[in-house]
Amino acid sequence: MEEVNRIASDTTFGGQNLLDGxxxxxxxxxxxxxxTISFSMQTVGATTNTLTADGGFTLSGIASVASGVTGKAYSTLAGSVQAGDGFADIFAATSISVSTQDNAQ
Known part of the structure; x- marks a missing residue:
């Protein structure tokens, strides 16, 4: 946990902390x-995301992200996760779009 929090507090770009929100x-x-493309980072850290390292992991802070990506509540998704499912398969992004202020000419 300490290492996750250290990385979150020490990760900077151009003098700005990237992971503190x-x-x-x-x-x-x-x-x-x-x-232009606008970009913002949300807070990242063991406390924010309830990261637990006890032979597995728990990410409670991901609930709103999962809902936004899939349109389903995280608890609904969790019911269909099997023990053998890989992390990449469970949380794979299937449809990502990027928009700008003006259409390309």
Whole structure:
């Protein structure tokens, strides 16, 4: 747990902490001023995500993320998880979209 929290508190980019919930920025992706991608990070750490290292793991902070990605509550998804299912198979992103302020010309 201490190592997860240390990584969360020490991970910086350009002098800003990336994993404490305060990082947000916009990246220029095109020639025009309004062609940007906005990005923000949520808080990450053992306390925030209730990370438990007891031969397995628990991520209680992921409930709202799972709901947003799949449209189903985390408790609904948890009922269909089998002991043999791999982590990558369970939490694989199947449909990701990125939008910008203007359509590409």
């Amino acid at each position: 305060t990082y947000g920025t916009s990246f220029q992706v095109g020639a025009d001023a309004n062609q």
